[in-house]
Amino acid sequence: MSIAAASNPVLDVRDVHKAYRRGGADTRVLSGIDLQVHGGECVFLVGPSGSGKSTLLSILGCILTPDRGTLRIVGRDVGQIDERARVRLRRDVIGFVFQRFQLIRGLSVLDNVLVPMRLQGKPPSAARQRALELIQSVGLGECAHALPQQLSAGQCQRVAFARALANDPLILLADEPTASLDIATGDEIMQLLRRLIQQYHKTAIVVTHDARIFRYADRILRLDGGQLQDQGGRT
Amino acid sequence: MWSVAIKTLLADRGKLCTALVGVVFSIVLVDVQGGLFLGLIRKAGMLVDYGDADIWVGHHRIHNVDFPRDIPRRWVHRVRAVPGVQDARPYMLGFTEMTLPGGGFETVLVVGVDRASRLGSAWNYRDGTPESILANDGIVVDVCEGDKLDDPAVGELREVGRTRARVVARTEGIMNFLVTPYVFTTYDRALRFLRKPADRCSYILVQLAPGADRQRVCAAIKERLPDAEAFERDEYSRVSVDFWMTRTGLGISFGAATLLGLFVGLVMVAQTLYALVLDRLPEYGTLKAMGATEAQVYGLLVSQATALALLGSAIGLAVVYVVQEQFSSPKAPIIVPWWLSLGSCALVLIICLVSSVLPYLRIRRVDPVMVLSQ
Numbered sequence A: 001m002s003i004a005a006a007s008n009p010v011l012d013v014r015d016v017h018k019a020y021r022r023g024g025a026d027t028r029v030l031s032g033i034d035l036q037v038h039g040g041e042c043v044f045l046v047g048p049s050g051s052g053k054s055t056l057l058s059i060l061g062c063i064l065t066p067d068r069g070t071l072r073i074v075g076r077d078v079g080q081i082d083e084r085a086r087v088r089l090r091r092d093v094i095g096f097v098f099q100r101f102q103l104i105r106g107l108s109v110l111d112n113v114l115v116p117m118r119l120q121g122k123p124p125s126a127a128r129q130r131a132l133e134l135i136q137s138v139g140l141g142e143c144a145h146a147l148p149q150q151l152s153a154g155q156c157q158r159v160a161f162a163r164a165l166a167n168d169p170l171i172l173l174a175d176e177p178t179a180s181l182d183i184a185t186g187d188e189i190m191q192l193l194r195r196l197i198q199q200y201h202k203t204a205i206v207v208t209h210d211a212r213i214f215r216y217a218d219r220i221l222r223l224d225g226g227q228l229q230d231q232g233g234r235t
Numbered sequence B: 001m002w003s004v005a006i007k008t009l010l011a012d013r014g015k016l017c018t019a020l021v022g023v024v025f026s027i028v029l030v031d032v033q034g035g036l037f038l039g040l041i042r043k044a045g046m047l048v049d050y051g052d053a054d055i056w057v058g059h060h061r062i063h064n065v066d067f068p069r070d071i072p073r074r075w076v077h078r079v080r081a082v083p084g085v086q087d088a089r090p091y092m093l094g095f096t097e098m099t100l101p102g103g104g105f106e107t108v109l110v111v112g113v114d115r116a117s118r119l120g121s122a123w124n125y126r127d128g129t130p131e132s133i134l135a136n137d138g139i140v141v142d143v144c145e146g147d148k149l150d151d152p153a154v155g156e157l158r159e160v161g162r163t164r165a166r167v168v169a170r171t172e173g174i175m176n177f178l179v180t181p182y183v184f185t186t187y188d189r190a191l192r193f194l195r196k197p198a199d200r201c202s203y204i205l206v207q208l209a210p211g212a213d214r215q216r217v218c219a220a221i222k223e224r225l226p227d228a229e230a231f232e233r234d235e236y237s238r239v240s241v242d243f244w245m246t247r248t249g250l251g252i253s254f255g256a257a258t259l260l261g262l263f264v265g266l267v268m269v270a271q272t273l274y275a276l277v278l279d280r281l282p283e284y285g286t287l288k289a290m291g292a293t294e295a296q297v298y299g300l301l302v303s304q305a306t307a308l309a310l311l312g313s314a315i316g317l318a319v320v321y322v323v324q325e326q327f328s329s330p331k332a333p334i335i336v337p338w339w340l341s342l343g344s345c346a347l348v349l350i351i352c353l354v355s356s357v358l359p360y361l362r363i364r365r366v367d368p369v370m371v372l373s374q
Ligand SMILES: Nc1ncnc2c1ncn2[C@@H]1O[C@H](COP(=O)(O)OP(=O)(O)OP(=O)(O)O)[C@@H](O)[C@H]1O
Pocket: A020, A021, A022, A029, A047, A048, A049, A050, A051, A052, A053, A054, A055, A056, B369, B373
């Protein structure tokens, strides 16, 4: 497994460029990004504010198209597929976790976790069972029917993890998952993330500012001046 | 996705209620206002609608039931000779004055019906019977015109066209589009009240033989009597209504008032719904980031708009029903036909759909900034 993974990266980014047009002038945000992430890896993306971390994550998540360069996800060239296929890729292969959780108001924990499976068209009873399992595994077994506003920030982020895992994606993308949480809760959430990565054999890219959680990374990459530098990591 | 749509809609109770009030308001406004208008305008053709005659024969180029021009009475025989005609009777209509007990007077529209058939006579009697009209000097008046006619009681003596008349029966709800009350009597007596020669009448009312074709009989009558006009019942009613609609601009002014009110209601719906969706745009962005297709997001928006429109319409129609039951009277009838109810609901549905889909068009593409960095 690890040999196959080493030879075939789950995420393969080659020479990606991205610029935003602002006030008539182009601001270069990414200039020549190369990145390979293998199955089971947990990569942290750090860097100063405005360096383009979220931009890179959006490109990895197929919600933003690079100006130049190629992105391959499990071997498929994202630049070569149409919008419908990209949408399917987002739905089936990628799980997003956001800084502010972005749970849907008015839906219970269970319903929120069910949303991605509903989008996929999974049979209701199977979907429900899987949702309950996931909720259990993020430690919220008691709160399946609670509404997001009745939960603490840490609990909401757990729900977001459960939701991100709902369609059993290969890749988890998390943008500052601990920024809205206090130290202890952030720590808990990262432990949960590591456990989930291991348990479900996921690949994760985590954008963060938070130096206290760097120890959870397999690899830390620093984005600055539009380029990536390897900063080492646990292994 | 229905349950997601409904649950998220219910999460914003305040806005949902505002939007619902807007929908209900719009429905009630259109239906009640429109119903009042229809009730009013329908009076213009009431005599024809309830008159029992299948065909109305009058002077050439006649265009309103209340303003006839005299025709020769002998035409009755020629109309009777037309195949398909079972019966034809003269009918008299004309303006004169009724003296009131206090010494005042009131212009009235005398309706004279044939004694034997009583074709085109009054209906909906409150006192007396249809036969009462045959009594000496008998006239039939309507209780709703009581304030104009000084509340005539049955048995009371009056003068109509300076001729002695006695109230023998009273009806309820036979009212004119004009301000002149109808006074029903027999054809012969009407001639006296109106001081008309005996060889004249205003209309010839026709009853068809079973199975006869209305249009064909009308055409045959016109062929035999080139100076006459022959209308089927429904058509003459419509012609009479159109007379007031087009000649008075009533349709336009009533319509404009309704439209203005409707506009307010719809703006209220549109604005609230627009705000509701705008408020949730980040969530739609999140959904798209999670892999929702365009169709799925539209499905969500459309179900929400439809749910709101359906619920609002149901409440609105219930309110309309109550208003109709409580406030509809012969003087101001509220007539809400099915097409008016359906039309108002369709209108509201369209507005709901447009105003919930419009804001979404702004984020057809997933905006990563909005999704990731809010
Ligand atoms: N849609 C956009 N239009 C124009 N400029 C943008 C847009 N999105 C991002 N930018 C700019 O691109 C640069 C990189 O933004 P990005 O959000 O990727 O940075 P970041 O590293 O995630 O920052 P932070 O740590 O504050 O989240 C910033 O200067 C930002 O202002």
